[in-house]
Amino acid sequence: MNKYTTKSGRPLTLGLGTGSKWKDYKREKQLAFSSELVDLLKNAIEAGVRHIDTAYVYNTQTEVGIAIKESGIRREDMWITTKYFHSRVGPSKRPLEVIDEILTQLQTDYLDLLLIHHPFVDKNSETSISIEEMWREFNQLKTQGKVREIGVSNFGVADLKKLSSAEFAFKPAFNQIEFHPSLQNQSPGVVKFSQDNGILVEAYGSLTPLGFEKGQLLEYLEELSSQLNRTKAQILLRYTLQKGILPITTTKNSERIKQNFEIYDFKLDDGQIERIDELGALQEHREYFTKDFEHYSSLV
Ligand SMILES: NC(=O)C1=CN([C@@H]2O[C@H](COP(=O)(O)OP(=O)(O)OC[C@H]3O[C@@H](n4cnc5c(N)ncnc54)[C@H](OP(=O)(O)O)[C@@H]3O)[C@@H](O)[C@H]2O)C=CC1
Numbered sequence: 001m002n003k004y005t006t007k008s009g010r011p012l013t014l015g016l017g018t019g020s021k022w023k024d025y026k027r028e029k030q031l032a033f034s035s036e037l038v039d040l041l042k043n044a045i046e047a048g049v050r051h052i053d054t055a056y057v058y059n060t061q062t063e064v065g066i067a068i069k070e071s072g073i074r075r076e077d078m079w080i081t082t083k084y085f086h087s088r089v090g091p092s093k094r095p096l097e098v099i100d101e102i103l104t105q106l107q108t109d110y111l112d113l114l115l116i117h118h119p120f121v122d123k124n125s126e127t128s129i130s131i132e133e134m135w136r137e138f139n140q141l142k143t144q145g146k147v148r149e150i151g152v153s154n155f156g157v158a159d160l161k162k163l164s165s166a167e168f169a170f171k172p173a174f175n176q177i178e179f180h181p182s183l184q185n186q187s188p189g190v191v192k193f194s195q196d197n198g199i200l201v202e203a204y205g206s207l208t209p210l211g212f213e214k215g216q217l218l219e220y221l222e223e224l225s226s227q228l229n230r231t232k233a234q235i236l237l238r239y240t241l242q243k244g245i246l247p248i249t250t251t252k253n254s255e256r257i258k259q260n261f262e263i264y265d266f267k268l269d270d271g272q273i274e275r276i277d278e279l280g281a282l283q284e285h286r287e288y289f290t291k292d293f294e295h296y297s298s299l300v
């Protein structure tokens with residue numbers, strides 16, 4: 001368990017994502033707004049989900065805001081994470097310029113967590129904003145109380161070190177990265193460095209191995225699934241949690257939300273965790289930001 005809580009003091013547990021798959025779905029169906037997503041989120045809140053992950057670029061903040069309002073849950077019982085997006089090469093709205101639009105869409109006067117969505121900035125572009133400049137404004141947003149916690153996403157060790165300057169009163173509290181047995185380090189040493197420096201690692205893509213067609217990892221997950229009477233998804237999410245990493249997962253299926261979130265009442269033993277580590281390492285796979293990280297030869 002991590003040290004974070006909602007404003008009302010509820011422990012921060014795994015999160016429900018409303019990521020690019022929802023954005024893509026809306027685009028395919030030519031929807032400006034998805035009532036299906038609002039309904040799914042309301043069902044999720046009804047089922048006990050209290051942590052929702054969105055991002056400016058997903059175009060799902062409006063649905064999150066409406067679902068929380070319509071569910072009747074108290075705002076202080078929810079944890080909302082969103083992400084500030086900047087262009088890699090061209091001009092971007094700065095964090096201080098975009099925050100009020102984010103708060104309006106989410107129908108709230110504070111965020112629990114704001115992340116820099118990615119660290120990839122073209123240093124040769126005169127108009128793009130550097131990560132240090134973004135972080136300066138993130139510090140201001142925390143001081144102003146518009147954001148309770150500030151963090152980053154897809155940052156490697158060198159990127160994190162750039163934000164460790166004494167200039168910044170607040171260092172990153174979270175680093176949200178891709179993590180699963182077949183990608184145990186999004187970039188070299190990032191999980192250990194984050195954890196050694198008190199940064200809570202959040203995982204996206206935790207269920208990636210479920211998309212594999214075959215392999216020893218899947219076979220072992222099947223075996224564990226029958227032995228423990230848990231789904232493969234629950235085992236992957238529990239594995240992540242036992243690494244001290246907080247999973248963010250997503251599904252379009254309300255039944256799966258209930259199941260996927262029931263991972264706090266069982267434990268994998270050390271041998272099972274080691275076996276998942278070993279078999280994952282035999283089948284390396286990166287699902288997201290493949291071009292940005294292609295220079296790393298090994299993924300685990
Ligand atoms: N910071 C960043 O750069 C990124 C952040 N994210 C965040 O993380 C969230 C999760 O990321 P994502 O990689 O999509 O998530 P997951 O690894 O959780 O995978 C989700 C996929 O798994 C399927 N799934 C869910 N539950 C089950 C189950 N019980 N059995 C079988 N299949 C299942 C879903 O399909 P179905 O809908 O059919 O159930 C969906 O296609 C995103 O929504 C976003 O909020 C994601 C990517 C990058």
Ligand SMILES: O=C1Nc2ccccc2C1=O
Pocket residue numbers: 018019020021055288289
């Ligand atoms: O949810 C997400 N899906 C993505 C795909 C590529 C890059 C970022 C993301 C997300 O944040």
